[in-house]
Amino acid sequence: MADHATHVEGLAHHFVSMEQQKEAGMIGMWIFLLTEIMFFGGLFLAYTIYRTTYPQGFLYGSHLLNVPLGGTNTVVLIVSSLTMAMAVYYSQLGERKKLVFFLFVTLVLGLVFLVIKYFEYKSKIDDHLFPALSLYNPASTGAHGVPLDLQQPVRVFLWIYFIMTGLHALHMIVGAGILITLIVLAQRGKFTKDYNSPVEISGLYWHFVDIVWIFLFPLLYLTGFHYTPGGGH
Amino acid sequence: MADHSHEHPANPIKYYVGVFLLLMVFTALTVYIAKFDLEHYWGPLNVIVALTIAVIKATAVVLIFMHVRWSSRLTQVIVVSGVFWLFILLAFTMSDYWSRGGWPTRLGQ
Amino acid sequence: MASEVMGKTESSVNYLNVTTTVKSWLLTLDHKRIGLLYLFAISFFFALGGIFATLIRLELVTPQGDLMSAEMYNRAFTMHGVIMIFFFLIPSIPAVLGNFLLPMMLGAKDVAFPRLNLMSWYVFMIGGSLMMYTLISGGIDTGWTFYPPYSSIYSNSQVTIAGVSIFITGFSSILTGLNFMVTIHTMRAPGLTWFRLPLFVWAHYATALIMVLGTPVIAITVLALAFERTLQIGIFDPKLGGDPVLFQHMFWFYSHPAVYIMILPSMGVVSELIANMTRKRVFGYTFVAFSSLAIAVFGFLVWGHHMFTTSQSMYTGMVFSLISYAVAIPSAIKIFNWTATIYKGSVSFDTPMIYAIAFLGLFTIGGMTGLFLAALGLDIHLHDTYFVVAHFHYVMVGGAIIGYLGGLHYWWPKMTGRMYPEIWGRVSAAIVFIGFNLTFFPQFVMGYLGMPRRYYAYVPEFQVYHILSSAGASILAIGFVMPAVYLAYSLKYGQPAGANPWMASGLEWQTPSPPPTENFTYQPVITHEPYEFEHVEEIKAARKAEEIQMA
Numbered sequence: 011m012a013d014h015a016t017h018v019e020g021l022a023h024h025f026v027s028m029e030q031q032k033e034a035g036m037i038g039m040w041i042f043l044l045t046e047i048m049f050f051g052g053l054f055l056a057y058t059i060y061r062t063t064y065p066q067g068f069l070y071g072s073h074l075l076n077v078p079l080g081g082t083n084t085v086v087l088i089v090s091s092l093t094m095a096m097a098v099y100y101s102q103l104g105e106r107k108k109l110v111f112f113l114f115v116t117l118v119l120g121l122v123f124l125v126i127k128y129f130e131y132k133s134k135i136d137d138h139l140f141p142a143l144s145l146y147n148p149a150s151t152g153a154h155g156v157p158l159d160l161q162q163p164v165r166v167f168l169w170i171y172f173i174m175t176g177l178h179a180l181h182m183i184v185g186a187g188i189l190i191t192l193i194v195l196a197q198r199g200k201f202t203k204d205y206n207s208p209v210e211i212s213g214l215y216w217h218f219v220d221i222v223w224i225f226l227f228p229l230l231y232l233t234g235f236h237y238t239p240g241g242g243h
Numbered sequence: 244m245a246d247h248s249h250e251h252p253a254n255p256i257k258y259y260v261g262v263f264l265l266l267m268v269f270t271a272l273t274v275y276i277a278k279f280d281l282e283h284y285w286g287p288l289n290v291i292v293a294l295t296i297a298v299i300k301a302t303a304v305v306l307i308f309m310h311v312r313w314s315s316r317l318t319q320v321i322v323v324s325g326v327f328w329l330f331i332l333l334a335f336t337m338s339d340y341w342s343r344g345g346w347p348t349r350l351g352q
Numbered sequence: 353m354a355s356e357v358m359g360k361t362e363s364s365v366n367y368l369n370v371t372t373t374v375k376s377w378l379l380t381l382d383h384k385r386i387g388l389l390y391l392f393a394i395s396f397f398f399a400l401g402g403i404f405a406t407l408i409r410l411e412l413v414t415p416q417g418d419l420m421s422a423e424m425y426n427r428a429f430t431m432h433g434v435i436m437i438f439f440f441l442i443p444s445i446p447a448v449l450g451n452f453l454l455p456m457m458l459g460a461k462d463v464a465f466p467r468l469n470l471m472s473w474y475v476f477m478i479g480g481s482l483m484m485y486t487l488i489s490g491g492i493d494t495g496w497t498f499y500p501p502y503s504s505i506y507s508n509s510q511v512t513i514a515g516v517s518i519f520i521t522g523f524s525s526i527l528t529g530l531n532f533m534v535t536i537h538t539m540r541a542p543g544l545t546w547f548r549l550p551l552f553v554w555a556h557y558a559t560a561l562i563m564v565l566g567t568p569v570i571a572i573t574v575l576a577l578a579f580e581r582t583l584q585i586g587i588f589d590p591k592l593g594g595d596p597v598l599f600q601h602m603f604w605f606y607s608h609p610a611v612y613i614m615i616l617p618s619m620g621v622v623s624e625l626i627a628n629m630t631r632k633r634v635f636g637y638t639f640v641a642f643s644s645l646a647i648a649v650f651g652f653l654v655w656g657h658h659m660f661t662t663s664q665s666m667y668t669g670m671v672f673s674l675i676s677y678a679v680a681i682p683s684a685i686k687i688f689n690w691t692a693t694i695y696k697g698s699v700s701f702d703t704p705m706i707y708a709i710a711f712l713g714l715f716t717i718g719g720m721t722g723l724f725l726a727a728l729g730l731d732i733h734l735h736d737t738y739f740v741v742a743h744f745h746y747v748m749v750g751g752a753i754i755g756y757l758g759g760l761h762y763w764w765p766k767m768t769g770r771m772y773p774e775i776w777g778r779v780s781a782a783i784v785f786i787g788f789n790l791t792f793f794p795q796f797v798m799g800y801l802g803m804p805r806r807y808y809a810y811v812p813e814f815q816v817y818h819i820l821s822s823a824g825a826s827i828l829a830i831g832f833v834m835p836a837v838y839l840a841y842s843l844k845y846g847q848p849a850g851a852n853p854w855m856a857s858g859l860e861w862q863t864p865s866p867p868p869t870e871n872f873t874y875q876p877v878i879t880h881e882p883y884e885f886e887h888v889e890e891i892k893a894a895r896k897a898e899e900i901q902m903a
Contacts, residue, residue, distance in 0.1 A: 023461070024460065024461040024462035024463075024466060025539075026875075030538055030539065033315075033537075033538050034464040034465075034534050034535075034537075034538045034539070036314075036318070037317065037318070037321070037533075037534050037537055037538060038464060038465060038530060038531075038534045040318055040321045040322070041321060041530050041533055041534065041564055042530060043325070044321055044324070044325040044328075044564060044565065045526050045530070045564055045565075045567070045568045046568070047325040047326070047328070047329055048325075048328060048329065048332070048565055048566070048568040048569050049568035049569070049571060049572050050572075051328075051329040051332055051333070051568075051569065051572075052332070052568075052569050052572035052573060052576070052602055053572060053576075054329070054333070055332055055333055055336055055598075055601075055602065056576070056587055056598065056602075058333060058337065059336070059337070059340060059595070059598055060587070060593075060594075061290075062337075062340070063340075064593070065282075065286075077274070081270070081274055084270055085267070085270065088263065088266045088267060088270065089263075091263075091266075091304060091308055092259055092260070092262075092263040092308075094308070095255075095259045095307075095308045096256070096259065099255060099256065099259075141583075141585070162586065162592055162593035163593055165585075165586055165592070165593075166585070166586045166587060166592070166593055166594065169579075169583075169585035169586065169587070170587070173576075173579065173585070210310075213308075213309070214309055217304050217305075217308045217309045218309075220304060221301045221304055221305070224297050224300045224301050224304070225294075225297050225301070228273050228277070228293035228294070228296070228297055229290075229293070229294075229297075232273060232274065232277035232293060233277075233289070233290075233293075235274070235277035235278055236277060236278055236279055236280040236281075236289070237280075317537065324565075328565050328652070331652055331653065332569065332605055335653070335655075335656070335668070335671075335672075336598075336601045336605075338665075338667075338668050338671070339597075339601065339656065339664050339665050339668040340665075341665075342665035342666075342667040342668055343663065343664075343665040344665070
């Protein structure tokens, strides 16, 4: 009495209904995001401990960062979150053209973010602020005039900056890959009013990556925004 | 079992645009406030203000963009427990450093 | 011709013989086959970890360091710990028995994400291969705890690659936990409410919670350590402004809950064994279910008890000590409830039951000695002695592995369609019990008397304890090898088992042994509470009637 219902497009064989499949997919993505919270959380912990231990060092390190670029990236991601939400909305209405359009805009914005990031990193390296290559190299002590007693904390700050934003950028790259996949599938008409959960699930991931940046930007870039080195705050 | 305690609104676009504007305004606000040295008045003030604004922004994204406002109770529990567990990690570890005496001077001194 | 419910003939199609190519196994999406793939993998790692244990116990027979150099000994106990914890204990029950049974116990066809399930096995194998590479290129000597600054600066061993290996293997754990949680939430059969679930499922839900919330933190910790070692980023190095104790906080935030990953599934097994082999509902079912959740949650609040002798503040230490006492309570509740279940039950002393009863005693000893260590003052004396070694082996071997063996025997007929030879089962269970206690009880005594852990040479006063311990280890080894032999033997020569050789309750027993790929040929509907043994007879008759009707 094996119950084989008429084959429903997009329904995996081990689920009994589309509803069950969708619910499983959504909860699965949320639990995955839970793991991401704890993953980035370890780095936020390190940031918190060292910022509290070395307030001057973190002020100095932070003011070395490029707020206009970081701010632009923040705006880029916020707009991309809006366009992603629109894409999900149109996937639920089954409007293929608008879905593809908004997915594409989201992707472009994500790539803009990564390009800006590239230039940001490049300028850091050119300024001898990438700790592996310099900053403990006596020849570069003069660069940016980091005072001797702040060199260790500034170094720790910069490493935390590179690792946190680097990990974030890695997640953006994965997100871009997901978007490309969605665009191709959407273009082929894979998503309909009845089967669109991959778009919504991917949207959750994208928004999460945006949220991480919402915290990274003030903590890393804005901490030292009011700081003038050498002459009080 | 599926439990959609709230139905999605018929026209969510106005919610999305609303949140978008909120995010832009708060971003401008957090950059503007960061220009001021609030630490001069009270040490942690800059961080507290910045984090408060960030939490407001994140909450808006979670509730509206990620539909948690209209999601099942299970989803809401998952979100809250994620925040809570991060809080455990931060709070208990910080409690060690804060109660060592002498922190936040340089570690080990 | 339809297969009979009570006896399977060799010609019937099941998940084992439906396809036979290597490719069909390596690309399987069937949770049962994936469970078996894990069984082969973790058995290999258990043997490897056992070889290192043998080396350790051989060295420790004499007070001098004469079998190997100090550096070699460091590598031996490190590899023993790393392999046993990350590549045997943490996957063991969830990846083998959990994968195999969970969908069946829920009345589902598979887990929620079968492809993720297969991917988690491949991720495990990749992580394991990297660890093998680490081993071949000399192993690591930092202790399984990887504390910096030794691991980040001074150790000349393959710490970075070992770290990457653990990073990768962690994802296997995360994916399994994710899969289990979603499956339990969304794929229960009609009528299977949360409080009708077998306690095995509750235990695995709690385990999955820990896997999902804790493992990412060890991932970022080990990644940070790799950066620290290769790039000297300075977050753990005091000379660069960092704090080594921060590493310990991040490490133990996962590694303490990890021990609950190792014990909770075993407790789930014990619930099933005791209920079904005493033919009684588990006493205080609700308490046992909630205790599993309580252990998972409270387990995240106690990690500082591993750091009492560090620069961690005394006040934080007091908080961690207090909560460590609290976390023992749900475990104790379970022990009381299992004992009460056996009382006035109809007990059959088959091999699984022997293991379950052994668990009750050995886990109690292990758990109680944990309380000794949770006391701040006493821990100053006992930290880094053999008392700790004995404590965690009592819970990890006497608790987790005993439960694993009991479950393996109990569900062996379901997995393979064959019964193992019962006499040999009981004999090896007895040998394991005797060997285990002889190995580890003397370690409590010598640890209290001051024998440090991770030392290969010691004062002659301790030799008598070490000799007892090593003698016990040789007996224990025999007890562990025997099941490997007779279980393999039973695959060909074992008596064919029917669908329900134990006359047990539970959905997994209401389908043939071995099961068909889709688990059930009908949609199970649950109308009764768990562990109701009167129903077994009814169900047996109903299924038989149904099968006859189908034919």
